[in-house]
Amino acid sequence: MAHLFPTTSGPNDPPGPQLSPEQWHYALAQFLSQSQTIPPTQLPTPPASASPELVLDPMLAPQPQQSTESRLEALEQEITRLKAEKRATEDDSESAPEKKRRKRKQKPSPYVLKSSAGLCExxxxxxxxxxxxxxxxxxxxxxxxxxxxxxxxxxxxxxxxxxxxxxxxxxxxxxxxxxxxxxxxxxxxxxxxxxxxxxxxxxxxxxxxxxxxxxxxxxxxxxxxxxxxxxxxxxxxxxxYPEVRRKQEKAAQKDRQVLRRKELKANRLKAVSDYKQKYKRDPICILETDFMSDEISAPSADDEDTRDEHRRRLVKAAHLGPTQQRNDVWEVIRPGFQSVEMSKTKNDLDELVNKRRETQNKKTKRIRGRVPRVNFGNTHNRIPRSTLYPFMLSQPWYDEHVAGNEELEGTVMIFSKDPRGFGDS
Structure with missing residues (x-):
């Protein structure tokens, strides 16, 4: 059997598919129906066994023309059949023993009093x-x-x-x-x-x-x-381990300073109402823990001579007597960023706090011992984490420690306007 059409493939390509006599006869008939230029005498005679009705490849058979309505109807019938099969499958599965996935039960906690959160008195x-x-x-x-x-x-x-x-x-x-x-x-x-x-x-x-x-x-x-x-x-x-001891001492000192700042803030909050009545403005804006002064008993230096000298200065400035040499004395170190107005507001609050304390002591007829404070005029240069009002900021401090430093300039946050009664307001 020969190829029906000339091939355009290369010499090394595998031969194309060959047609059976029946396919050959049908393809020839299709060709003749489309072209009348070939004389009948030039047509090859098909094999005797060829039959135009027999086609092995269904793709070569002529497809009947279907209308859109008939195609849609056939599609709907197919969908109906598939739904019926699905329902039958579900019915069979329901009749079988039901299998449910068991939820894994969470084991109860072995603890009752491990944490104080959520406990009653x-x-x-x-x-x-x-x-x-x-x-x-x-x-x-x-x-x-x-x-x-x-x-x-x-x-x-x-x-x-x-x-x-x-x-x-x-x-x-x-x-x-x-x-x-x-x-x-x-x-x-x-x-x-x-x-x-x-x-x-x-x-x-x-x-x-x-x-x-x-x-x-x-x-x-x-x-x-x-x-x-x-x-x-x-x-x-x-x-x-000496290195561990030094780290522990610094951490403990830092914790103590934070607690003292919180206590200082709490005492000043008690005098807010008296301050508002006297000065006709609300000082609550300066009462952030971050704005409170440090109260230290010793510098953070590791040198023992430096610490001992600082202790001698504190005892002398506090005027401690011979029997009070071992008593606690704290140095007040104020924030370097705060302005004169902010510093004065704190002093006014402290005066009212001391006045309230004296009145309370007279009522209870009891004098509560208080750690003496000494102010040598030292300041710290920590950048405040809380947002400042314009009246709080010392411009000389800002120019010396922040201005020109892009990293620090982005950390100092300032409101655009002062609260009523402060600054230019």
Whole structure:
């Protein structure tokens, strides 16, 4: 059999598909119907077995013309058939045993008093008592009863001391390891077992919490024991590593300064009403913790001679007597950015605060000791984080420390207008 049409492929290409006699006959007929230029004598005679009705390839068969309506009708019938099959499949699946995915139940928390958030007043009291008992038991079984750790300011009264005072084997913490170390877990378990045995049953003779309706778990006690361990480990690291000790001292000093600024702000807030009545303006705009002065007992320098000299200056300026040499004295260091008007507003508030304090002392007939303050005129140059009003800012300070520094200029935020009664308002 030969190819029907000449090929245009290359010599190395595979031969094209060949036609059967039936296909050959039909293709020739199609060709003759489209072209009348070929003489009949030049047409090849088809094979005797050729039949124009037999076509093996359905793509070569003539397709019947269908109207749009008939095509849409056939499509709708097909859709109806598919929907019926889907419903039958769903009915079969419903008749089968129903399989539902089980929701994984969340395990209840093993803790009840781990955090004070969300606890009622009675729970908070029981939590505090248990923490103290765990702490005291931890001291006892590790031989730390004579230690004066940093968090012992809440005291060890007789009611909080461990009830089991018999001779026992001293266990030791491994402060060089973590809470998950076997040595430390052994201590935690021992502490939790002792307190759990004494306090879990409100009807027992050893129960002393006072709130039988408040429940707790052994895991709570383990958590309290681990918290104590972390605190004692921090102290141990400060005692054994000088660099850690210096970092801890600086962090503690920073925390103390923040607390003193907050206390200073709270005292001045008490005098706001008196200030408004006297000066007819509201000073609340300057009462941000960030705007308060620092009150330090020693400079941040590591040099002991510098710190000792600063202490001598404070004692002398505070006029402490021979019996007061060890009393606390704080130096007041004001923000360098604040203007004269802002500084005067603070002084006026402080005068009203002192007046209120004196009146209160006369009423109660009691004089509360207060740490003396000394002002050597020193300032700090920290950039304020809170937004300033124009009257608050010292222009000479800004020109010296901020102007021309693109990075710092973007951190100093200033309102466009002063509040009523201040500055140019």
């Amino acid at each position: 009675e729970q908070i009291k029981v939590r505090k008592l248990l923490m103290q008992k765990v702490k005291n038991e931890g001291k006892r079984i590790t031989g730390r009863l004579s230690d004066s750790d940093s968090d012992s300011d809440d005291g060890d009264d007789e009611s909080d001391l461990p009830s089991s005072q018999a001779t026992h084997t001293i266990l030791r913490y491994n402060f060089a390891a973590t809470v998950t170390h076997a040595d430390n877990i052994k201590v935690f378990d021992r502490i939790a077992d002792l307190v759990w045995t004494e306090q879990r049953d409100p009807t027992s003779s050893t129960y002393s919490l006072g709130y039988p309706n408040v429940s707790f778990t052994r895991e709570d006690l383990l958590e309290f024991a681990e918290t104590n361990f972390r605190s004692w480990k921090s102290k141990w690291k400060g005692e054994h």
